[in-house]
Each structure stands twice: as C-alpha cells, then as structure tokens.
Amino acid sequence: MTALAEARPAVAVRTDRPFWRRNVSLTAVLYVVLALGSLVFVYPFLWMLATSLRSLAGVGGSGASVWPHEFLWDNYTRAITSFPFWRYALNSVLTTFIPIVGTVFSCSLAGFAFARLRVRFSGVVFAVVLATMLLPGEVTMVPQFMLFNNLGMIDTLYPLILPAFFGSPFYIFLFRQFFARMPSELADAAVVDGCGWFRTFLLVYLPLARPAVVAVSILLFMGYWNNFLGPAIYINSDQWKTLPLALAGFQSVNGTDTPLLMATSVLITLPCLVVFFVAQKQITNGITFTGGR
DSSP states (O other): OHHHHHHSOOOOOOTTSOHHHHOHHHHHHHHHHHHHHHHHHHHHHHHHHHHTTSOHHHHHHHTTOSOOSSOOTHHHHHHHHTTTHHHHHHHHHHHHHHHHHHHHHHHHHHHHHHHHOOOTTHHHHHHHHHHGGGSOHHHHHHHHHHHHHHTTOTTSSHHHHGGGGGOOHHHHHHHHHHHHTSOTHHHHHHHHTTOOHHHHIIIIIHHHTHHHHHHHHHHHHHHHHTOOHHHHHHOOSGGGOOHHHHHHHHHHHHTTOHHHHHHHHHHHHHHHHHHHHHHHHHHHHHHHHTSOO
C-alpha cells in the first residue's frame, strides 16, 4: 500500500487559474452577496426611472414598484419644454468642461514640477499643498465670495470657472505620483534634444499620462456637473443658472407633479451615468497606477 501510494502522482493546485475557477462555490456566494447589496443602491434609481414614465394617478397606485406599467414618454417632452432646459444645460456644460480643462492642466503641471524638478524646499511646498486638503470648504467660502464680489463677478459664471485654473491638492497629488513612476531618462533625453521643462512636460510627459488625465477628468465631471452649492452662492438670475440649481427651483414649482419631476431628474443624471459606465475601467486604471512607486 505504501509503494502504491508513493507511485500515485500528487494532485497539484492550479494557481495559474483565475480565482473564480479555483473556488467556484465561494465565488457564487460572493456574487450573490454583491447582487443583493447592489439592489440597495440601484433601487432608488430604478424607482425614479419607473416613476418618470407613469401618470400622476399611477404614482399613488404603483407604490414601491419599479415597473412603470404605463410608459408615458411624453413626460420627458414636458420636462424639457416646461422650463428653459437647454439654456441651463449650456451653462452646466460651460461650468463643467472649461473647469475640467483648467484643473487637469494646472494640476498636471504642478504634479510634474513636484515629481521632476529638484529645487530647494520642494518637499516642504508639496507638504503645504497637501495640508490644504485639511481645510474644509466652509473656511474658504466666505473669503472667496468676498474676492469675487470685489471683482464684480457675482451673478456670472466666472466664480464657477476661474478657481479651477489654480489647481486642486488631491489631483496634484495624483499627477505627482503618476509622473514620479515614469523613468527619469525621459526627461534627460528631452533635455538633450533641446527641450525646456515646459516643453518636456507638454510633449513628453503629458501624452504619456493619458490614464491619469482620463481618470481625473471623469471624477471632475461628476463633481462639476452635479455642483449645486457653487451656483447657489454666486448665481442670482435665471440667465446663468445651471441644471442642478434650476432643478431646485423646478421642484418648488412642480413638486406635486412627481412624474415630471422624476423625468427631469433622470435627464440631469443621465450624463453622469453614461460617462461613468463607459469609462469606469479608465478610472480604475488611472488611480491604480498612481498608487505607489
């Protein structure tokens, strides 16, 4: 028996296989738990989508159901035509994409400087930049409002656009980590070819930072598109309202028309959902690459 046991080949564990093939039962349990957990987050959006397709009478009769039963697509037509939707959408586009360009450029430039320029006290300055993340927004809100008020920019889009060109400490940190992981030989080769630091950044490092640029741009899009506090502070007239701010006024006027309100909310939320689901892989790759050296 001993000789027979020794003659049998040992069963090797296939560590090269994916986790879900090596642990099928555990993977099935994990997927069930994740599916049940995701319902907590998906249900409010499904209810909002279903309610946007119901009639006003059908809202009370459907209760918590996520199936509309009526499919009244006319609610979306009424949502667009019941208030200046396209004017507010244009303001949201301007206060979203221009700040994205400004934030990406300023933060990537600062991150490149902290990663590649070896100057005295650069570490101290970088630490001070990171320390500003500890300041809550309420601390700078009043001084910033007084600054734009003295400049005569209240009730314009400038207070929502200009601060983006001065960078953000969190995204400066992300770009700094990204550029620090790139080989220093790239900068040496560019200097040999006659490039200055700015041309080295613009022509060599920034094109290679596409994963970080995409990830930061998507995260910024979520924040700027859904920004409500900034427009509520600086915008007074209907001419410059953005969609989140206009939705608050729309809710106060049409709060009893739940299908119309939900249809408007779906239209405002839809761009964020599309951008996130299309580019969620780029977000993961960009942030993962900046995680360490």
